Amino acid sequence: MNRSVWLGAALPLVLLVGWEASLRLSGLVTDSLAPPSAVVASFGSAVSEGTLFKDTGNTLAALALGLLLGAGPGMIVGIALGLVPALANVARAPVEVLRTLPSVALIPLSLIAFGFGYSMEIAIVAFATFWPTLVLSQAAVAGVDKLLLEVANVLKLGPVQRVLKIVLPAAAPRLIIAVRLAIGVALIVAVTVEIVANPQGLGYALVIAQQSLNPARMLAYLLWVGLLGWGLNWLLVRFERKVAHHGRPPGGPKS
Amino acid sequence: MNHRKLGHGAATALLGLAIVGLLWYAVTALGIVSRVFVPSPSAAFGSLIRGVREGDLPLQSLATVKLMINGWLLSSVVAIVLGAAIGISASARQTLEPILEFMRPLPASAVIPVAIALFGLTPGMMLGVVAFGSLWPALLATVHGFANVEPRLTEVARSLQLSRMAFIVKIGLPNAVPDILAGMRLSLTVALILAVIVEMLAGHAGLGTAILLAGRAFHSDDMFAGLILLAVIGLLSNGVLRAFERKLLRWRQ
Numbered sequence: 001m002n003r004s005v006w007l008g009a010a011l012p013l014v015l016l017v018g019w020e021a022s023l024r025l026s027g028l029v030t031d032s033l034a035p036p037s038a039v040v041a042s043f044g045s046a047v048s049e050g051t052l053f054k055d056t057g058n059t060l061a062a063l064a065l066g067l068l069l070g071a072g073p074g075m076i077v078g079i080a081l082g083l084v085p086a087l088a089n090v091a092r093a094p095v096e097v098l099r100t101l102p103s104v105a106l107i108p109l110s111l112i113a114f115g116f117g118y119s120m121e122i123a124i125v126a127f128a129t130f131w132p133t134l135v136l137s138q139a140a141v142a143g144v145d146k147l148l149l150e151v152a153n154v155l156k157l158g159p160v161q162r163v164l165k166i167v168l169p170a171a172a173p174r175l176i177i178a179v180r181l182a183i184g185v186a187l188i189v190a191v192t193v194e195i196v197a198n199p200q201g202l203g204y205a206l207v208i209a210q211q212s213l214n215p216a217r218m219l220a221y222l223l224w225v226g227l228l229g230w231g232l233n234w235l236l237v238r239f240e241r242k243v244a245h246h247g248r249p250p251g252g253p254k255s
Numbered sequence: 256m257n258h259r260k261l262g263h264g265a266a267t268a269l270l271g272l273a274i275v276g277l278l279w280y281a282v283t284a285l286g287i288v289s290r291v292f293v294p295s296p297s298a299a300f301g302s303l304i305r306g307v308r309e310g311d312l313p314l315q316s317l318a319t320v321k322l323m324i325n326g327w328l329l330s331s332v333v334a335i336v337l338g339a340a341i342g343i344s345a346s347a348r349q350t351l352e353p354i355l356e357f358m359r360p361l362p363a364s365a366v367i368p369v370a371i372a373l374f375g376l377t378p379g380m381m382l383g384v385v386a387f388g389s390l391w392p393a394l395l396a397t398v399h400g401f402a403n404v405e406p407r408l409t410e411v412a413r414s415l416q417l418s419r420m421a422f423i424v425k426i427g428l429p430n431a432v433p434d435i436l437a438g439m440r441l442s443l444t445v446a447l448i449l450a451v452i453v454e455m456l457a458g459h460a461g462l463g464t465a466i467l468l469a470g471r472a473f474h475s476d477d478m479f480a481g482l483i484l485l486a487v488i489g490l491l492s493n494g495v496l497r498a499f500e501r502k503l504l505r506w507r508q
Binding site for chain 1: 264267268269270271272274275291292293346349350351352353354356357358360361362363364365366367368369371372373444447448451452455456462463466467469470471473475478481482485486489490493
């Protein structure tokens with residue numbers, strides 16, 4: 001193994017061993033902290049009981065539907081605004097105002113509109129993912145090379161053909177980045193909604209573990225949420241590289 | 256930008272906002288959405304004015320803004336110091352990066368139950384959560400700024416035999432300032448979001464709690480008054496930082 005791997009592993013290892021040892025040696029009994037070994041054991045029991053998968057499924061379902069209802073329309077509106085600058089000028093101020101609104105502040109509104117359950121969580125995730133997707137899609141389309149648009153003019157393509165054959169393929173890599181960022185936002189918002197209000201999913205499991213003074217379970221869920229976020233991001237970055245590589249013209253990117 | 260262009264921009268901005276306002280009015284006046292959830296614009300702004308004049312809205316806004324700014328300042332200091340260390344030193348990067356890479360995508364709100372268990376419902380806990388959550392944008396931007404110093408400048412520093420400290424202050428920091436400022440602007444947005452969340456969870460006085468309580472009492476006009484204030488706070492803080500950024504970076508243009 002090389003030096004960088006050792007260095008990277010050193011700090012987490014030292015922290016873990018120090019954490020375990022300090023709790024074991026001091027004989028401290030606490031309701032707010034558990035040693036790593038207990039966290040791992042609790043993680044194992046959450047897996048074998050099946051609660052971990054059920055909670056993860058709840059969160060991911062809300063995430064996926066919210067993303068579909070938020071990032072989908074966001075991308076369509078963003079592409080439209082990117083294509084029509086006059087429309088973009090009019091929309092700029094309202095978009096700026098609405099996208100700075102913290103989506104979590106809408107939890108009380110969503111709660112009285114939909115009650116507890118999937119709908120209120122999906123609504124918040126949709127709102128939270130709509131704006132960044134819109135802004136990034138608009139930038140992606142507006143940033144398409146002017147030369148390509150001239151090519152479309154020369155070929156006398158109609159508006160639909162122009163969008164499908166020239167604009168979308170050229171904007172695709174940046175549209176994919178927009179979706180990746182939206183998925184990151186969706187996970188954060190879904191877990192947050194569950195922590196603040198919605199009694200289901202990973203966020204709620206975290207809160208319940210804390211309130212029932214079960215620090216091992218709480219930390220196990222925290223670890224899992226972290227792994228989930230990390231893994232999702234890793235997958236999407238790999239997917240993005242593959243697609244971006246595939247879509248690039250031979251001879252590599254032009255500088 | 257000349258004056259005519261500026262006037263034109265303001266006119267289209269007003270047009271856009273007017274269209275949204277009209278839509279809002281139409282939706283409530285035609286009864287498409289129940290008044291229980293969405294008040295008419297006049298009711299919302301009426302409640303806002305009443306709340307600012309004789310209610311607790313100014314105090315609640317102040318509490319939220321204070322929490323946001325304190326947490327953001329704390330995270331900015333940590334981000335710049337830590338980011339400079341990681342950006343400059345390869346061994347610091349190798350030691351810290353794996354742990355930071357794991358913590359970065361962690362939803363900051365997921366840390367709140369743990370923070371409550373460890374520190375209780377204290378102001379320090381709230382500050383810590385806001386600072387932790389808003390750390391990442393500024394930290395990543397700072398690392399990027401320090402790690403991407405023009406190689407020629409690094410060579411110049413070497414031939415001048417600058418000490419590491421002098422390198423950081425004279426070359427690294429000026430080079431990283433644009434990245435740091437952009438990162439800090441993103442961090443401020445995150446800080447506002449987390450201030451609202453942690454207020455709601457800790458039941459601490461502020462706009463987040465005010466909106467939550469208004470929702471529980473089905474006072475949709477008070478809820479929207481709080482939402483409008485939050486949007487204004489977000490817009491203002493972003494605008495101020497952007498203006499500051501432009502002023503500070505004028506030398507680069």
